[in-house]
Amino acid sequence: MSEVLNHKQVGQKLTRMAFEIYERNLNSSGVVFAGITGMGMILAKLLAEELRRISPIHVEELEVVLDKSDVAKSEIELSENVDLTNKNIILVDDVLNTGKTLVYAMKPFLDLEIQKMEIAVLVNRSHGLFPLRPDYTGFELSTTFNEHIRVDVSGPQHSVQLH
Template sequence: MLKGKKQILDKSQIEQKIRRMAYEIYEQNHELKEIILAGVAENGLKISSMLKKEIEAISKITVHVAKLSVEKDAPVQPHVEFSDFPKIEQFTMVLVDDVMNSGRTMIYALDPFLKMGAKKIQTAVLVNRSHKRYPISVDYKGLELATTIQEHIQVNLTDSDFSAHLY
């Protein structure tokens, strides 16, 4: 493991990546009237809110944000909880998280939406690590980063620290 943290994204870079991801989401879903951004708590939810603001600024798509609670460290996920999920038939959803590590969290988080009959599910992450253990691909990513298995990425989205670090 590295001795210190290396900043890989600062506040303006994160905002730029979010804006670009919003344009990509809009380009791929421009025909929709509504879309759901399901953010994995806590950072995925914050990123979803930022994406909502950007998408609504550039399009006429109504964006709903839902909160997903997934126990990221659980070896087996007993239950995924979500709140604020709108009642939309045949919905299109983008599952949002801050970092794609192994892909396990995304697989757990997708399960309830597959059972609900989603028309289309896409994924978005701020930082995508190049190695995964599970067969999940990312549709929208802010930054693609090749890391070793020993390295970690930490995303901070607070008022006092809006950055991403590799350590």
């Protein structure tokens, strides 16, 4: 196991991502961070906090609840029933592997009249099996399918490790 990003580096990546989100959403009425269950939701909260710190943009958060171990058979729903009409949604997850989880996580938004949807991930492994690319990426990391990335931002010492 080797550390890819330490606590300070993860913080720097999140700050840079928040500035990019601010720049691309200057004229929006607000941004909704939709974090995927687990580390995705924790990252969504961290990005929301950082965006609130650096900008006047109205920020909301909600969770995309799903079972990552069997996303194809999972019930996929939003944690809150909020009006997302004409809002900018940023779907957040920790690691983009094949894209399957993110594709399924978009499902609850398909019937809504949102303004736009973007994707933010802390680590992009570039194993795209689905035709999607993140709009905001903290770190690009080429790995084999046998290697595993572990993101831990749940405690006071954030880290990204390669196994």
